[in-house]
Amino acid sequence: MLRRFTPSAALRSYVQCYWQAQGQEGSELAGRELLHPDGAAGLLFNFGGALERDGNRLGGTCWIDGPKRRTARLAVGETLDLFGVRFLPGMAFPFVSEPLTTLAGGDLTPGDALRRLELEALHERLGERPDLAGRIALLESYILERLQRHDAPQEPALTASLDWLKRHQGQASIATLVGELPFGQRHLERLFQHHVGLSPKRYARLLRVAHSRELIKQSRASVSLTDTALAAGYFDQAHFIHDFKAVTGLTPGGYRQYARHRYGCSYPARAILTLCGPRS
Structure with missing residues (x-):
């Protein structure tokens, strides 16, 4: 079971949502x-049992989940009990005060790695609030x-660039984006590495693959992968397959089979565990 909660108006330019994910006895989400x-x-x-992500058992009770380059795989069972916050892309830097490129990749960063954030102490305080509303209020x-x-103020050019890439679903070229900015590509690259943790090109690829996944789910088997x-803006089937597999670990055909098995005839309507990110 996944529940999401909208942040207060004061944080909506930084936070996507707060969320709680819990396993349930006999749940179809087990796996x-x-x-x-x-x-x-x-x-x-984490307030439940030990977690396993990408086949590795996680130690500790709290983590910073930096920008991922690839799809992660989380083991889900009845002991799952997670609580967290998801920032908007590019908006975590004012909170962590750490270049996001140092947190990017595939691994979770243990809460004690950035001691100035005092996440372990926060975990203990959250654990003393059994009611969800109290936990959300404390975290906010x-x-x-x-x-x-x-x-430091927000970077308007960064926000505008992120919005532009999202609006174009990652399909337009970075050169076209730079042509609309008052500075060059090198400065844009530095902004993205510092605030997003990914290059503009890699971020655009994530958006493009996410759009591709939604198209596959929406069309079911009625539309060819070509x-x-x-x-999705790919004019080369090999390029499409390469990007899709590089991000998800599955080919487009493999993902279509996964979605068909995962949702049956009802996909993509059912909500599933995404931790406020894109749907599986």
């Missing part, structure tokens, strides 16, 4: 869930306090 990258970062607090207060310590590739 493994695909956690697709969306260019965002977040915090995870903590984030607001952290942001108030950060003096037509899906064209709709």
Whole structure:
């Protein structure tokens, strides 16, 4: 069971959502869930059993989930009890005060790695609040306090660039984006590495593959994968397959089989575990 909660107005330019994911006895979600990258970062607090991600057992109780380059696989069972926050892409830097490129990749960063964030102490305080509303209020207060310590303003050019790439679903070229900016590509690259943790090109690829996944789910088997590739802006089938597999670990055909098995005839309507990121 996944529940998502909208942040207060004061944090909506930074936070996607707060979320809670719990396993249920006899749940159809038991097994493994695909956690697709969306260019965002977040915090995870574990109040259930030991977690297994990408086949590795995780130690600790809290982590920073930096921007992922590839789909992660989370083991899901009845003991799952996670709580967290998901920032918007490019908006975690004011909170962590750490270049996001140092947190990017595939592994979770243990909460004690950035001791100034005091995430372990926060986990203990959250554990003392058994009611979900109390946990959300405490986490939101903590984030607001952290942001108030950060003096640097938001980067309007970064926000505009992220919005532009999302609006174009990652299909337009970075050169076209740069042509609309008051500075060159090198400065754009530095902004993205610092605030997003990914290059503009890699972020655009995540958006493009995410759009491809949605097209596959929406069309079921009624549209050929060649037509899906064209709709996603790929004019070369090999390029489409390469990008899709590089991000998800599955070929487009393999993902279509997964989606058909995962949702049956009802996909893509059912909600599943995504930790506020793109659907599996």
